[in-house]
Amino acid sequence: MLKPLPYLAKENGLYSLIVDGNPYIALAGEIHNSSSSSLEYMKEKVWPNLRGLHLNTVIVPVFWEMLEFRQGSFDFTLVDGIIEQAREENLRLVLLWFGLWKNGRSTYVPGWVKRDDTTYFRACYPGPSATDTISPLCDAAVQADAKAFSQLMSHLKEVDGQQHTVIMVQVENEIGFLGSDRDYSAYANEQFAQSVPQDVSEAFGNNGTWSEVFGGDAAEYFMAYYYARAVEEIAQAGTKEYALPMFVNAWLEQFPERAGAYPSGGPIAKVMKIWKAVAPTIALYAPDIYLADFAKVCEEYTAGGDNPLFIPEARRDMVSATNVFYALGKHDALCFAPFGIEDFLAPADGSDTGIDFGLMMALNIDRSAFHLNGTGPYLAQSYELLGNMLGIINQYRGTGQMTGFLQHHNSGCILPFSKYDLKLTYKRQEQGKPIAGGLVIEVSEDEFILVGIGFSAEFLPKRGEAKKVGFVKIEEGSFVKDRWNMKRALNGDEAAYGISIGRNPSALYVEVYKYNI
Ligand code: N0T
Structure with missing residues (x-):
């Protein structure tokens, strides 16, 4: 049977690139x-x-x-x-x-x-x-x-x-x-x-x-x-x-x-x-x-x-390892x-080849965009993480249950979801390390997937609600071909002060609940 050509589709305001019948995201x-x-x-x-x-x-x-x-x-x-x-x-x-x-x-x-x-x-x-x-x-x-x-x-x-x-x-x-x-x-x-x-x-x-x-x-x-x-x-x-x-x-x-x-x-x-x-x-x-x-x-x-x-x-420096989460999410x-x-x-000797820095100087271009300084391994981890959850991402595109965040000149942000507000606090920028950012999916009203780099997360009740929020579970892990694969269940010291993701691209699966004060 003849497979249809790759094409760009728009459905309910959402664009998808369809390749061989399925939505395709290019990492x-x-x-x-x-x-x-x-x-x-x-x-x-x-x-x-x-x-x-x-x-x-x-x-x-x-x-x-x-x-x-x-x-x-x-x-x-x-x-x-x-x-x-x-x-x-x-x-x-x-x-x-x-x-x-x-x-x-x-x-x-x-x-x-x-x-x-x-x-x-x-x-x-x-x-x-x-x-x-x-x-x-x-x-x-x-x-x-x-x-x-x-x-x-x-x-x-x-x-x-x-x-x-x-x-x-x-x-x-x-x-x-x-x-x-x-x-x-x-x-x-x-x-x-x-x-x-x-x-x-x-x-x-x-x-x-x-x-x-x-x-x-x-x-x-x-x-x-x-x-x-x-x-x-x-x-x-x-x-x-x-x-x-x-x-x-x-x-x-x-x-x-x-x-x-x-x-x-x-x-x-x-x-x-x-x-x-x-x-x-x-x-x-x-x-x-x-x-x-x-x-x-x-x-x-x-x-x-x-x-x-x-x-x-996109830029060659470290920010790219984080920007990809934001762009997709x-x-x-x-x-x-x-x-x-x-x-x-x-x-090591292969970096920055073929880039015409002379032209950039003449044009007043910010050269930092072109310096690798170790981006490769971080980008590889970001892509590995995302590449194993593209099916999930496609499932949530356009639903309003997926979003993204990115550190720029801000120290954090609050993302509103159905039952909770998610407060994200970015780790301080560190030379040679990726900036903070990520992608969040609201799987159900109480369950969330957080993937990204360099932040801590706190779930808040909706404004004015006389409730507190606790964790039912916090799992560290990753997706393998779109199936969640738990590596550790975090509790005790690992989660005593809330949850966070360090400088390496990582994923968490959390379930929260509310209780009366
Ligand atoms: C790009 C690449 C290649 C920060 C530069 C960028 C590629 C071309 N040009 O290495 O030549 O073929 O598409 C232009 C630089 C924009 C400066 C943005 C300011």
């Missing part, structure tokens, strides 16, 4: 940009280092320049090899299409595109002076990319249409124009002076020139429109061949928060509306979260309830993936 990692340019390298330096991490999914780039080295002839050796290797490792894949744009630039286009800057014209800085970013206003370039992408998708259908090792595809990477708020080529200037296209004026209920409709953000919206239009054409061409869910990721606004300091026109939350109007083929918009305020980004990307949380890139995330994942359990 993932994204590999470095250049690793998948060689199957040998993947074999030696990537897959072996992923084995201890308890991933179920790997996010891997594929490159236009290698796929269509000569115009019109396509080479799928790499793609096929990666799929085969992933199958051997029992891992699913999310592929990244490094086509016309990658981190704002056009470095991955084939040589025949780079050399022909008449046909494939560049976006310009004011002057105008040319850049190495192909203009999103260049139809010929978009058509060429779309053609290559459709070949990729039709090939995926052929080799993977049954097995679904590849579950999703990201179109381009961190799209947008870097270094300026918009393209200042003569052609772009002309278009910028025009009235906004009809689909835009309809979506925003306003017409006039870009500046009239969007004021100070006009340049950014203008770029967003053309990038979204390009992506829609590319994604549509691919979808026609093989309709895997496709998404677009964003390099977020960072200091000083001016379009161009981050890629202008990419799908940051602010301009997501124009992307949605212009690129309906795109299933979701995904934040690459390197910023310190993880919770804030999660909120921004899910606000309004019409975009599921999918994090294809609080925001029903479909994917969590730290960047450069093959470093996390690599022998």
Whole structure:
């Protein structure tokens, strides 16, 4: 029987990624940009280092320049090899299409595109002076990319249409124009002076020139429109061949928060509306979260309830071991993936490879997001814990009985449940240790699962209730394939002062009761 393709479902306001009939949550990692340019390298330096991490999914780039080295002839050796290797490792894949744009630039286009800057014209800085970013206003370039992408998708259908090792595809990477708020080529200037296209004026209920409709953000919206239009054409061409869910990721606004300091026109939350109007083929918009305020980004990307949380890139430092609990528990995330994942359990000399710190300095980027400093073993424990309870998590997604919490500049929080309020107090942040955070499930009115890192928990009666709360049982343990497995029953000294979870990712199953004062 033909299995349906992976797809994004929305039921009662809850998004799920359905893979082979079941909801799928990707505990993932994204590999470095250049690793998948060689199957040998993947074999030696990537897959072996992923084995201890308890991933179920790997996010891997594929490159236009290698796929269509000569115009019109396509080479799928790499793609096929990666799929085969992933199958051997029992891992699913999310592929990244490094086509016309990658981190704002056009470095991955084939040589025949780079050399022909008449046909494939560049976006310009004011002057105008040319850049190495192909203009999103260049139809010929978009058509060429779309053609290559459709070949990729039709090939995926052929080799993977049954097995679904590849579950999703990201179109381009961190799209947008870097270094300026918009393209200042003569052609772009002309278009910028025009009235906004009809689909835009309809979506925003306003017409006039870009500046009239969007004021100070006009340049950014203008770029967003053309990038979204390009992506829609590319994604549509691919979808026609093989309709895997496709998404677009964003390099977020960072200091000083001016379009161009981050890629202008990419799908940051602010301009997501124009992307949605212009690129309906795109299933979701995904934040690459390197910023310190993880919770804030999660909120921004899910606000309004019409975009599921999918994090294809996350920070490499210790916070990631905790952030994953929060993303799944609080925001029903479909994917969590730290960047450069093959470093996390690599022998000591392998850390921080391939990261361009020079560029980051130039762009004022906080480099702490990229330092590993021992994150690997903690992340592996988080993933092992969560990976063994994905069935449980799926069962509670969207029920209102599951939530998450995360330490930021706060010392604790109170989570309300049906019969109790749960007071969580975070352990003080310690250098080199994960921050506090976790996921809580209300299994029944009196039973709770707590998983996470670095907190103590106290159950309180509801406000104004003349009752006290006691424990019937406190079990320490973990899930094994979605079944609770008790390791110790905590009582006596271990629970005399309430319950807590230390610096290692752990799980508790507790039952509480109320008694009269
Ligand atoms: C990411 C990665 C890779 C704290 C950086 C991040 C990947 C690309 N770009 O190593 O190049 O291919 O998607 C941009 C940095 C954002 C800074 C956020 C401030």
